[in-house]
Amino acid sequence: MVGILLVSHSSKIAQGTLELVEQMTKGKVRIDIAAGTADNRLGTDAGMIKQKIEKIHSGDGVLVLVDLGSAVMSTELAIEKLDESLRSTTLIADAPFVEGAVVAALEASFGKSLEEVKKLTEDVKKYSKLG
Amino acid sequence: MIQRNVKISNKLGLHARPAAEFVEKANTFKSRISVEKDGKKVNAKSIIEILTLGAKYGCSIKITAEGEDEAEAVEALAKLLS
Numbered sequence: 295m296v297g298i299l300l301v302s303h304s305s306k307i308a309q310g311t312l313e314l315v316e317q318m319t320k321g322k323v324r325i326d327i328a329a330g331t332a333d334n335r336l337g338t339d340a341g342m343i344k345q346k347i348e349k350i351h352s353g354d355g356v357l358v359l360v361d362l363g364s365a366v367m368s369t370e371l372a373i374e375k376l377d378e379s380l381r382s383t384t385l386i387a388d389a390p391f392v393e394g395a396v397v398a399a400l401e402a403s404f405g406k407s408l409e410e411v412k413k414l415t416e417d418v419k420k421y422s423k424l425g
Numbered sequence: 426m427i428q429r430n431v432k433i434s435n436k437l438g439l440h441a442r443p444a445a446e447f448v449e450k451a452n453t454f455k456s457r458i459s460v461e462k463d464g465k466k467v468n469a470k471s472i473i474e475i476l477t478l479g480a481k482y483g484c485s486i487k488i489t490a491e492g493e494d495e496a497e498a499v500e501a502l503a504k505l506l507s
Contacts, residue, residue: 314441317441317442318441318442318444318445318472319445320442393473396445396472396473396476397472397473400445400448400449400472401472403449404449404452414471417473418473421473421474421477422477423477
């Protein structure tokens with residue numbers, strides 16, 4: 295199963311999103327968060343992100359959801375440092391954080407491939423919140 | 426093609442967890458399945474589309490399935506909402 299990693303500057307944002315997603319997927323998905331800095335400040339930490347990717351990667355890949363700006367850079371740095379076997383199957387989703395997390399987790403729980411989960415997650419951008 | 430009108434009797438409506446359960450069930454069928462409410466038609470297999478439908482308790486929706494397992498699909502999905 296594709297793993298989902300939520301990377302946020304704030305552990306509260308990541309934990310709240312995780313809570314929502316887990317309620318919807320009933321704990322069936324390999325999902326974790328890498329949020330805030332090691333000393334509990336707002337920020338992202340490439341070392342923490344790398345460690346979490348390694349933890350949830352089951353061989354089927356990991357899709358990373360990021361919140362703002364430097365979350366992308368920290369995640370790119372983390373991916374660069376991964377072993378080659380994990381590097382090519384760890385991708386960043388270009389998608390809104392909360393909606394993307396919900397879609398990614400649910401589609402992963404259906405057993406879809408990393409490429410399919412990424413595409414469906416990024417398709418979220420096409421939808422208007424107000425319908 | 427099979428269609429059925431269903432009134433949502435699940436108190437939570439088609440939100441968050443019930444929506445996820447509905448989409449999960451829809452994904453177990455091969456048929457193309459749609460849900461229509463007030464003239465808006467969405468793909469039953471897409472969580473984001475089902476969530477934008479905003480179907481609440483008491484709403485009437487129309488489930489349409491087309492494919493080899495269309496009858497089972499409509500039956501199972503209607504049952505989830507009742």
